[in-house]
Amino acid sequence: MIPKSCPRQSEVAAQVLRGQWPAGCVEDLRQHVNGCRACGELVLVMLAFQSARAQAVSGPAPVSAGVLWWRAQLRRRNAAVERIARPILGAQIFALVVTIAIAAILLVAQARNVPRWFSWLTQPGQSPGLHFEDLWSSALAMPVWGLMLLVFGLAAVAVLGGFVLFSDRPRQ
Amino acid sequence: MENVATGEAQRAAELPMDNDAFAGFYERSARPLRAYLARVSGDAALADDLMQESYVRFLCAARSWDGEVAGRRYLFRIATNLLKDHWRRARSPSIEEIPEELFATSPDAARIESQFLLGPALAAMRPRDRQLLWLAYAEGYSHREIADVTGLASASIRLLLFRARRKIARLLREPEAEGRQGRAR
Structure with missing residues (x-):
């Protein structure tokens, strides 16, 4: 399988990472993503992962930092x-x-x-x-x-x- | 003489970061790291254990503080190596050779994750693909950074990531597709 990349992929990825997709980006890019398979896949996957990450980051607090600090020191x-x-x-x-x-x-x-x-x-x-x-x-x-x-x-x-x-x- | 030894041990026990700096770094990085470990391993309890061990090893490593970004990348590398060790201890010949079914999450974890679209799709992926996808699309790491964290060759990341992305995109679009394929096999 040869990866078929799109020259606009990095632009699309940057928009999604900044949280500007789809409302914050230009119409031209939105239309491109609708017609480009590689960029469409990228947006779909990135949105799923970004949403999962956002949910995990807002989850319950892990074990206290002091406990780990003490264990490391010991x-x-x-x-x-x-x-x-x-x-x-x-x-x-x-x-x-x-x-x-x-x-x-x-x-x-x-x-x-x-x-x-x-x-x-x-x-x-x-x-x-x-x-x-x-x-x-x-x-x-x-x-x-x-x-x-x-x-x-x-x-x-x-x-x-x-x-x-x-x-x-x-x-x- | 023992006092001298104890004094030296005390000095050697001093960690490269002070407690407050570590607390801040931990606060910012612990949840993303736990999410990475939980999604890749499919086991929340294991993720908690590995996360704690990662931080202890991070603090014990005789390494100067190179800033938040490098520190975080180093932490992810430790966590990735711990995951590899965990899989190796399970007497697996190689991560690549293991059938994907064996890496499917436990029924409980699958039930909890089923409310999200990504959970079942990730459960059908190989662990290495989960790692690559999470690092690239959840953490936003570049190919070179992913190579640094996973120990894979930088040149192969692009192709591996492309394949993994294609597969998970298919699973996200038609969640039953993989199930049908699995049954047909």
Whole structure:
């Protein structure tokens, strides 16, 4: 189907949209519409739709604007909170991974000392762990990196604890 | 830290329009939008739901206020997309492939609309044709604006609108014509 348009269609449409059809338009245009099939159809359809629209616009008022405003604000706020919380979750996961890694390194590094730590249980009388002076000197003799690992491990646990406490706080 | 997050959320929750501006815009555009949705969907309750959702999405969209005309067109586009989503959720293969009978309005809606000439005629049209006809002849949108709202190619609007107008004009002139054709089929 090839659309057969009339050059006067836009003129007719403008008259109907302005509410000037048929009384407000020139006789020449009225006669044209009577004889032109395309323009006749256009007027018929436009009048039907314009009348339906006018009736709908004068109908009962829809829901209050304030309710929609409030709903939009709530939805936008929730989306923003979600967006902001995403990096915090990433930091928590990172802190957990770092803590586990440090704990694993500490365990591996100190594994050979484990029998010595528990030796006082089997030989309580001879264990150096029972004498403070001996314990202190053995701690000083430890390699520096071991001590640093211990400090970093404790710090990571503290950071993780902080994040856990933060995330457990009830959201307002 | 949470206070900072809450503050940022508060700032992000600020809407692009203030409450009074929105109330005015809503007052001017809500009824035409509801009429569009009701006529195209043939379901007044669905039209109310989609209208409310359209406004909420309109406000949530991070978009600066470009004036009443552009805002209204954007609103109609959101509503049109919501209608499409609604039809898609009904597991329809495509709007164009669905038989027109399935889109006929419910008996109640048809009874209410039967007092008007346009209601039964629109009920016999495809949803896409209803959209095009309403946007062109009730809202007075140009072909380019209709393309913007519906997402259809601007070049095809003219032909689609011509066909839809021819069909509805026939239905408006002889309301029984389509019924006779339907029975004959």
